[in-house]
Amino acid sequence: MKSIVIEGSNESQKAGEYVIDVTEYSNTVDNSKSIQYYQLKHTTVRGQQAMKLAELKQTLEGFAARFRQHERKKSDYSVSISFSIITNRKVDDIVKDQFIYLAMGEDVGSNFRKTLEKYTKLKGKQLAEFCALLTIEDSEGDYNVQNTELRVELSQLVAGSVTSTQAETLTSMVQDKVLPHSDHIVNREEVLKRFGFTNDRELFPAPPLWEKLDKVIEREQYAGMIRCVSESEHPVIVHAAGGVGKTVFCRHLKTSVPEYSLTIGYDCFGTGSYRNRSSFRHRYRDALVQIANELAAEGICQPILVFDTSHDDDILRSFLQRIDSAVNALKKVNSHAQLFIVIDAADNAEMAAEEFKDNCFAHELFTRKNAERMQANYVVPNRTQTSS
DSSP: OOEEEESSOSOTTSTTGGGOSEEEEEEOTTSOEEEEEEEEEOOSSOTTSOBOGGGGHHHHHHHHHHHHHHHHTTTOTTEEEEEEEEESSOBOHHHHHHHHHHHTTOOOOHHHHHHHHHHHOOOHHHHHHHHHTEEEEOOOOOHHHHHHHHHHHHHTTBSSOOOHHHHHHHHHHHHHHHSTTSOOEEEHHHHHHHTTOOSGGGTSSSOOOOOOOSOOOOOHHHHHHHHHHHHOSSOEEEOOSTTSSHHHHHHHHHHHSOTTSEEEEEESSGGGGGGOGGGOOSSHHHHHHHHHHHHHHTTSSOOOBOOTTOOHHHHHHHHHHHHHHHHHHHHHHOTTOOEEEEEETHHHHHHHHHHTTOOOHHHHHHHOTTSTTOOOEEEOOOGGGTTO
């Protein structure tokens, strides 16, 4: 998601602007662009009366006009569009079914087809394509239901309890964007600002600061170590004397797992900054938030938002939920997928925690009863494996 436009779109000169309440602009994984146009219909009086096709006339006329303009520019295949009608009022089931049949190229009643052709000025294949891009969501709740759902969704993002102020912050943002002199645009920075976040460092508080590696020589022990880590039912501690290549192995593991698996590496050392008060790396709000939000950036779990009032227990609980979600998401794609969380220089994190009288995330991950299967299994290199 790149931005949301309230009360219209970024293409205000195009046809059908008057029926568009919200537009979402996104970039897909393959870097193509996606535009989703929405009209929102809310009623407090006729909620029990099914909406007929005639009541969608203006919406369909506007959406179809915008569709035709996009069709004329179809040479740009990197942009995909869609249209949605979202309402808390039931739409007649026959109407919804007819749209589905048309999208599939099947026959529908002649009266319905003729009426729709009149509204949209589309026929045949173009009409079918338009219907395929149209979604009707008529199960939306009223204002009270939506407010409750907003609080539930926020609770999935925030470590700890959600306050009414946080929900009100978002709704007031949308209200501000409706005002005449507003730019009507909601972007990532605007949303973060409403939550009190002013820069990316608050979402990614401890990014890796590893030294650049021009060339890595893959040692013969690496394959065996990777197999040991992959096959273990418990977390594995790899330890060896300083300077023999533990960090290099951590970074090598990141690029050596199958493409359907994923490795997230966390750098506890931070080129020696781990004992600097301005760049702690041992606290829950540093390490667990960094790891979880890197997973979220991969699109396989929700991010974690942490505030000054967030407790360590809340952060750990939210982190473990993200791990479960990430593993489930990976396994939906491939049942053999694995998620590797690599903690480099965990001993340095423990040293910093002891010095500043803090809890250290690394120790807790191995000992906390809430963390399923978190039992340490040590790999101690023998004389022929001093490179580990």
